Amino acid sequence: MSALELEDVNAYYGNSHILYDLDLHVDQNEVVALLGRNGAGKTTTLRSITGTIPRREGRIDFRDESIVDDSVDAISNKGIKLVPEERRIFPTLTVQENLMLSRDSCKGESRPIEEMYDIFPILDDLRGNNGQNLSGGEQQMLSVARALVQSPDLLLLDEPTEGLAPVIVEDLEEILKDIVSEDVTVLITEQNVEFALELSERAYIIESGENAWDGTIEELRDREDLLEKYLSVGVEE
Numbered sequence: 001m002s003a004l005e006l007e008d009v010n011a012y013y014g015n016s017h018i019l020y021d022l023d024l025h026v027d028q029n030e031v032v033a034l035l036g037r038n039g040a041g042k043t044t045t046l047r048s049i050t051g052t053i054p055r056r057e058g059r060i061d062f063r064d065e066s067i068v069d070d071s072v073d074a075i076s077n078k079g080i081k082l083v084p085e086e087r088r089i090f091p092t093l094t095v096q097e098n099l100m101l102s103r104d105s106c107k108g109e110s111r112p113i114e115e116m117y118d119i120f121p122i123l124d125d126l127r128g129n130n131g132q133n134l135s136g137g138e139q140q141m142l143s144v145a146r147a148l149v150q151s152p153d154l155l156l157l158d159e160p161t162e163g164l165a166p167v168i169v170e171d172l173e174e175i176l177k178d179i180v181s182e183d184v185t186v187l188i189t190e191q192n193v194e195f196a197l198e199l200s201e202r203a204y205i206i207e208s209g210e211n212a213w214d215g216t217i218e219e220l221r222d223r224e225d226l227l228e229k230y231l232s233v234g235v236e237e
């Protein structure tokens with residue numbers, strides 16, 4: 001069953017037309033990567049799904065119901081949670097307070113905060129620390145934990161490895177692998193292609209706001225031409 005379905009989606013910032021007739025779907029419990037160069041339109045695609053963009057058109061269905069005319073809050077209340085690239089944790093609140101606020105603002109079912117500390121042991125030691133005193137990696141973990149505590153039906157991860165040191169990226173990959181092995185549906189954008197390929201089952205490549213390719217991760221690993229053309233990378237065997 002399709003959890004999320006986009007068909008012929010166009011998106012705009014003012015007069016700038018950014019997405020062109022974009023098609024994409026994510027099945028229930030599937031992990032899908034959305035890849036493309038800087039400025040290809042990945043974040044704009046996620047914002048089109050969450051409704052946090054001035055204007056978008058086309059068909060956007062979540063669990064076979066249109067969400068294209070829904071408000072940002074209504075979309076969030078349906079269980080679609082975005083972990084934004086810029087993390088947006090509350091700097092003057094502690095780790096625990098950030099998690100509590102997220103849990104308490106959730107209209108649907110939430111998960112116990114203690115479960116977040118089991119998933120992210122690093123946060124357990126930092127419960128009383130203010131957001132502003134966390135490292136980039138710790139902030140990213142907290143940002144993912146804030147989304148997870150809301151028990152999302154669809155988790156949107158926008159470049160989770162952005163700006164993180166390689167050793168933190170490895171930790172994050174291990175944690176996200178555990179998370180995606182549970183029954184969770186994920187759409188992840190990444191510039192770090194290897195990271196995205198490790199986590200995902202299928203991928204879409206977009207270029208200048210248009211679909212360029214889609215297929216399975218196995219297919220993509222065999223297509224060095226695509227990786228070089230659209231992503232300028234080689235992939236490890």
Ligand SMILES: Nc1ncnc2c1ncn2[C@@H]1O[C@H](COP(=O)(O)OP(=O)(O)OP(=O)(O)O)[C@@H](O)[C@H]1O
Nearest residue numbers: 013016018036037038039040041042043044045191
């Ligand atoms: N608020 C905005 N107003 C106008 N144009 C924008 C705005 N946000 C993004 N854009 C433009 O939309 C295009 C797509 O940007 P988007 O952030 O979706 O790309 P991306 O693939 O996520 O890239 P990145 O990896 O840099 O985040 C870019 O040309 C960008 O300059």
